[in-house]
Amino acid sequence: MSNSTETFGLTVGTDKGGTGKTTNTMHFSYWVSRHYSNVVNRNLRVLLLDLDYQTNLSQRFNVYATEHTAAGIFNPHYGDVKIVKVREHIDLVPGSVFMSAINKEIDSEPNKLWLIYNWIKENVNPDAYDFIIYDTHPDFENTIQAALLASDNILIPIEQDEDSQGGADTILINIKNLKQKMYNHKYGVSEVTVKPILLANKMHHNTKLSRELKAKIGEVENLLAYVPFRTVFDTAQKMKMTVWEYYEAYPKLLDSSAKKFLQELDTAYQTVFDAITDGQL
Ligand SMILES: Nc1ncnc2c1ncn2[C@@H]1O[C@H](COP(=O)(O)OP(=O)(O)OP(=O)(O)O)[C@@H](O)[C@H]1O
Numbered sequence: 001m002s003n004s005t006e007t008f009g010l011t012v013g014t015d016k017g018g019t020g021k022t023t024n025t026m027h028f029s030y031w032v033s034r035h036y037s038n039v040v041n042r043n044l045r046v047l048l049l050d051l052d053y054q055t056n057l058s059q060r061f062n063v064y065a066t067e068h069t070a071a072g073i074f075n076p077h078y079g080d081v082k083i084v085k086v087r088e089h090i091d092l093v094p095g096s097v098f099m100s101a102i103n104k105e106i107d108s109e110p111n112k113l114w115l116i117y118n119w120i121k122e123n124v125n126p127d128a129y130d131f132i133i134y135d136t137h138p139d140f141e142n143t144i145q146a147a148l149l150a151s152d153n154i155l156i157p158i159e160q161d162e163d164s165q166g167g168a169d170t171i172l173i174n175i176k177n178l179k180q181k182m183y184n185h186k187y188g189v190s191e192v193t194v195k196p197i198l199l200a201n202k203m204h205h206n207t208k209l210s211r212e213l214k215a216k217i218g219e220v221e222n223l224l225a226y227v228p229f230r231t232v233f234d235t236a237q238k239m240k241m242t243v244w245e246y247y248e249a250y251p252k253l254l255d256s257s258a259k260k261f262l263q264e265l266d267t268a269y270q271t272v273f274d275a276i277t278d279g280q281l
């Protein structure tokens with residue numbers, strides 16, 4: 001058994017706002033960091049990159065950085081990047097309010113979509129992390145395309161008030177076009193190999209819509225799992241915690257309904273994890 005293996009790149013993204021990208025980035029990374037892998041005989045380690053100029057992911061980890069942010073990945077003019085430890089086994093490259101401007105600044109650069117890939121190669125020890133996870137802004141600008149080039153998978157949170165495919169239609173088409181644009185004729189493959197995983201988020205309990213969407217899990221291509229709608233996500237968020245940390249802090253609130261919810265969350269993330277790692281971790 002080796003104690004190192006490949007690092008999995010995961011973009012969390014979709015063109016729709018507020019579907020739960022940042023919430024699931026935070027929670028899935030925490031879930032991964034608590035996962036003991038029998039393949040590598042240790043807990044798994046995650047590096048997060050906050051690529052959204054709203055810097056919500058950084059804020060949820062109580063990081064408010066004005067320098068040494070992700071901006072430096074795209075232009076050295078913004079200063080060097082410093083990786084911040086936010087939890088045991090979770091590090092973060094803080095987000096930058098300049099990320100929107102950066103999308104325009106790099107637009108004419110021929111290697112713009114390689115900037116993240118190259119930065120990782122030059123600055124991140126491949127043995128240090130098992131997952132590199134990118135939280136993105138709801139658009140398809142240069143930074144998310146660069147994240148996709150560095151990723152094996154994209155996790156697309158969709159909401160149940162959408163038709164399950166409709167909620168992801170635009171991003172799926174954009175990815176397809178990006179793969180064509182980045183086709184390497186010399187090697188006969190695309191530089192972008194990212195595989196989509198759809199996650200139904202904010203699933204309400206026992207409504208007509210939720211029943212319809214649940215029935216599609218496993219049926220609709222790439223729709224693998226669901227995360228229930230729970231107000232505890234918002235409550236925990238205000239306290240800069242994941243829902244697990246929240247229940248650890250307030251064990252009296254961990255009633256049977258909360259336990260059932262945590263089980264459903266665990267099932268969802270285990271399914272996503274298995275789809276990404278395919279038994280390699
Ligand atoms: N499963 C859920 N149940 C209840 N509330 C949720 C759930 N997932 C996310 N939320 C809440 O929905 C809001 C939006 O979530 P989040 O910020 O993760 O979305 P986002 O896709 O990152 O948004 P943006 O497009 O602005 O980046 C937050 O207040 C969050 O707490």
Ligand SMILES: [Mg+2]
Nearest residue numbers: 021022052056
């Ligand atoms: Mg977000």
